[in-house]
Amino acid sequence: MEERVLERKGLVVRHSLLERIEHWAVALSGLVLVATGFFELPVARRYFITEIPGLGWSGDYITSLGIHYAASAVFIAACLFHLVHHGLLRHDGMVPRRGDLRASVEVIRTFFGKGEEPPFDKYLPEQRLAWAGMAVIIALLILSGLVKTWKNLVDPQMSPALVLTATWVHNGAFLLFILAFAAHIGALVLKPNRPMVRSIFTGTVRLDYARKRHPLWMSRLEGESLGPEKGTKGGAGDTAGGHGRTGQGASGP
Amino acid sequence: MSESPKISRRGFLKVAGGAAIAAGAGIPGTAGAKEPGGAATLIDIGRCDGCPNYEMPLCVTACRERYLSRVPEPVDPIPKLFPRGKVEDWSKRKNVFDRLTPYNRIYVQKAAVSEDGKNREFHIPRRCMHCDHPACATLCPFSANKKYENGAVVIDPDLCFGGAKCRDLCPWAIPQRQSGIGLYLHILPTLAGNGVLFKCDLCHERIEKNELPVCVAACPREVMTFGPREAVFAEAEKRAAETGGFLYGKTENGGTSTLYLSPVPFEKLNGVIEKGPGKPHFDPVKPRMAETNALAKAVLLSPLVGLAAAWFGTAVAASGSEDGKGGK
Numbered sequence: 060m061e062e063r064v065l066e067r068k069g070l071v072v073r074h075s076l077l078e079r080i081e082h083w084a085v086a087l088s089g090l091v092l093v094a095t096g097f098f099e100l101p102v103a104r105r106y107f108i109t110e111i112p113g114l115g116w117s118g119d120y121i122t123s124l125g126i127h128y129a130a131s132a133v134f135i136a137a138c139l140f141h142l143v144h145h146g147l148l149r150h151d152g153m154v155p156r157r158g159d160l161r162a163s164v165e166v167i168r169t170f171f172g173k174g175e176e177p178p179f180d181k182y183l184p185e186q187r188l189a190w191a192g193m194a195v196i197i198a199l200l201i202l203s204g205l206v207k208t209w210k211n212l213v214d215p216q217m218s219p220a221l222v223l224t225a226t227w228v229h230n231g232a233f234l235l236f237i238l239a240f241a242a243h244i245g246a247l248v249l250k251p252n253r254p255m256v257r258s259i260f261t262g263t264v265r266l267d268y269a270r271k272r273h274p275l276w277m278s279r280l281e282g283e284s285l286g287p288e289k290g291t292k293g294g295a296g297d298t299a300g301g302h303g304r305t306g307q308g309a310s311g312p
Numbered sequence: 313m314s315e316s317p318k319i320s321r322r323g324f325l326k327v328a329g330g331a332a333i334a335a336g337a338g339i340p341g342t343a344g345a346k347e348p349g350g351a352a353t354l355i356d357i358g359r360c361d362g363c364p365n366y367e368m369p370l371c372v373t374a375c376r377e378r379y380l381s382r383v384p385e386p387v388d389p390i391p392k393l394f395p396r397g398k399v400e401d402w403s404k405r406k407n408v409f410d411r412l413t414p415y416n417r418i419y420v421q422k423a424a425v426s427e428d429g430k431n432r433e434f435h436i437p438r439r440c441m442h443c444d445h446p447a448c449a450t451l452c453p454f455s456a457n458k459k460y461e462n463g464a465v466v467i468d469p470d471l472c473f474g475g476a477k478c479r480d481l482c483p484w485a486i487p488q489r490q491s492g493i494g495l496y497l498h499i500l501p502t503l504a505g506n507g508v509l510f511k512c513d514l515c516h517e518r519i520e521k522n523e524l525p526v527c528v529a530a531c532p533r534e535v536m537t538f539g540p541r542e543a544v545f546a547e548a549e550k551r552a553a554e555t556g557g558f559l560y561g562k563t564e565n566g567g568t569s570t571l572y573l574s575p576v577p578f579e580k581l582n583g584v585i586e587k588g589p590g591k592p593h594f595d596p597v598k599p600r601m602a603e604t605n606a607l608a609k610a611v612l613l614s615p616l617v618g619l620a621a622a623w624f625g626t627a628v629a630a631s632g633s634e635d636g637k638g639g640k
Contacts, residue, residue: 077625100453101475102504105396120451120481121600128607132614139618140625147626205612211450211601212608216350219458223471226455 062181062280070263071280073181073255082259084137089236091130096233098123128208135201142194152181155191159184170249181276183252189243196235203229350463351519352544352569353528354537355437356551357581361533362420362435368409369420371437374530375512380406380415382469383510386492391501399491399506411590412438414490414510418527421591423581434574434581437527437535438592439512440465440486441561441568447601448478448487457509463541463569464514469494474507483565483600484592487511541569548573566599 063072074082103109103117116122145151162177163185169176182190206225210217247256254268270277363369368376383403390399402408406415418439425432446465449457456471457478467478467487473496479487487509496505515525523529528536537544545562548571552559560572572594574581582594 099451099477100504101477101480105393107395120477121447121603124451125604125607128604128611132607132610132617135611135614136618136621139615140622143619143622144625144629147622148629201615205615208608208611212605212612215445215450215459216461219455219460222458223455226453230453 064266064277064281065263066266068263069266071266071269071277072262073258073264073269074262076262079259079262081137081141084133085141088130088134088137089240092127092134093233093237093240095123095127095130099127131204131208135205138197138201153187153190155187156184159188163188170251176251176272178274179272179276181273185246189239189246193236193239193243196232196239199228199232200236203232350461350541350569351514351538352463352541352571353442353514353525354544354548354551354571354573356535356537357434357436357572357574358555358557359533360420360435360437360535362422363532369435369437370530370532371527371536372409372416372418372420374526375418375439376409376416378515378526379417379510383414383490383508384493386490386507387497388492390492391497393506394502400489401492402488402490403492412486412488412511412592413590414488414508417488417510417512419590421585423585425576425580425584427576427580432576434576436572436581436585439527439570440514441484441565441570442512442514443565444567444569445565445599445601447481447565450601451481452478460516462514462516462519464516464519466513466516467509467511469508469510471495472508473505474509475505476509478509481600483595483597485589486592488590545571560594564597566602 061072061075064070065072098108098117099120103114109115109118111117163183165174166176166183166185168174203225206217206221207229210222210225246252251272254264254272258264360369366373386401386403390401393399402413402415405413409416409419411419418437421436421438423434423436425434442463442465443459446457446459449459449465453475454471454473456473457465457467459465472494474489474491474494476487476489479485479489488511489507489509491507494505494508496507499505515523515527518525524538525536528538537547548559548562551557551573555573555575558574558577560574560578561568561570572578578594585591585594587593
């Protein structure tokens with residue numbers, strides 16, 4: 060499913076099914092990783108988490124580790140798929156652009172009633188920055204996690220300096236990941252952003268919202284739909300857009 | 313205590329490995345052997361008499377002389393933990409030597425065994441087994457606990473947070489905690505951490521200098537044989553075959569670098585020794601870390617799975633784009 064306008068339904072397709080699967084694979088496995096990573100600290104028994112019905116296993120480090128590994132396999136595969144698949148297809152809509160930092164500050168000010176929002180492309184500048192930030196955090200988590208897994212499985216006598224580095228990179232990135240996740244959820248709570256949330260579940264946003272807030276994206280989408288190589292899709296009244304430069308490449312809302 | 317025999321420089325695990333063992337217990341030399349697990353210790357239970365003429369066994373005395381003063385004095389009062397309030401303070405019980413404590417990292421367990429109508433009393437030095445795949449070290453959340461190439465599993469007191477995960481993971485619950493000291497005091501003393509865990513470090517600093525662990529050096533009856541793993545294991549097998557003895561530690565928890573040799577089955581010893589906190593058992597031990605090995609392999613393969621899926625997905629998308637050109 061590509062980005063396209065569903066005129067009759069008053070909707071715009073923002074995320075394909077594949078992108079939503081990517082997002083939820085990363086998000087759900089990431090949440091499991093946060094929980095089981097937390098349970099690898101000696102906290103579950105101390106803080107009575109083991110006594111919560113269904114979480115009795117949280118005090119068993121080996122069980123938590125097994126679940127952590129299973130979630131890691133999904134997480135790593137999904138992240139690499141996301142990066143390579145969209146990279147190869149040049150879906151760079153979420154890659155930060157020059158001026159995004161300054162633009163983000165301006166946009167954030169508007170959330171607090173200062174100034175007016177500029178016209179947006181498919182993604183807000185802070186979404187592009189957040190994607191890049193999360194990509195760096197995830198890269199650190201994956202690389203350090205792979206080193207730790209190698210140590211656990213293959214080389215228990217790995218260089219102490221390497222083990223210590225991997226451990227603290229993993230622990231530090233773990234904290235940053237939690238903060239980034241909190242910021243991600245926090246951004247969705249802001250009223251102007253709420254209409255975007257439905258897309259990560261259904262794939263679509265309201266057409267009137269998209270035209271009003273994302274005119275750069277819509278002008279390209281609707282402009283392309285009128286081009287000679289783009290026709291209708293999904294029935295009369297629906298117009299399809301291609302994978303424009305800023306059209307795809309991420310699964311954030 | 314007399315200084316231990318010196319092991320020739322840099323030759324501890326290689327060139328003069330045999331000489332090192334010979335100094336300890338007369339094992340034939342195995343020069344040049346490659347020991348992937350570093351050093352090992354054979355503890356011959358049949359040789360230990362518990363040093364009846366001394367207040368405490370000499371191996372224990374030697375260890376305490378070296379390590380007792382290395383435990384810092386805890387703060388007073390020790391912060392109460394939220395929410396459980398549990399602290400472990402051995403600082404006023406430093407003299408305890410009939411179990412493992414932060415101040416007593418080896419102790420001699422007693423076992424009175426009845427066999428063929430005869431009563432025999434055994435004395436068994438107990439300390440960290442220095443496992444080949446120590447979950448206590450690999451799963452330490454702060455990498456404060458490490459397995460070194462020389463075979464020693466060593467807790468770094470400067471990095472330990474005192475959560476006692478290592479003790480929970482150790483099949484013998486060897487590490488012992490002293491609350492009120494260490495890194496956690498400077499971060500969130502009531503919310504996270506609870507002191508520092510201590511255990512035998514195989515005299516890691518000494519064996520790096522090709523010296524014997526103090527307990528091995530102090531023993532007048534050569535109960536403990538320390539040296540290159542292959543040679544020690546071979547000696548253990550040889551003695552077990554010659555005497556009909558039993559070995560413990562070779563396969564337990566996936567293998568350790570400490571082998572106990574006993575004239576009686578370990579089930580018998582296990583049945584009569586006093587077990588509990590600081591007093592380890594002789595149960596058979598399965599390596600629980602191994603339960604996760606298949607999933608760990610899946611993690612290591614997952615980047616390839618992601619790349620393969622991306623290649624396939626991209627090829628499908630490109631093919632769909634070609635097929636649909638002009639039609640969408």
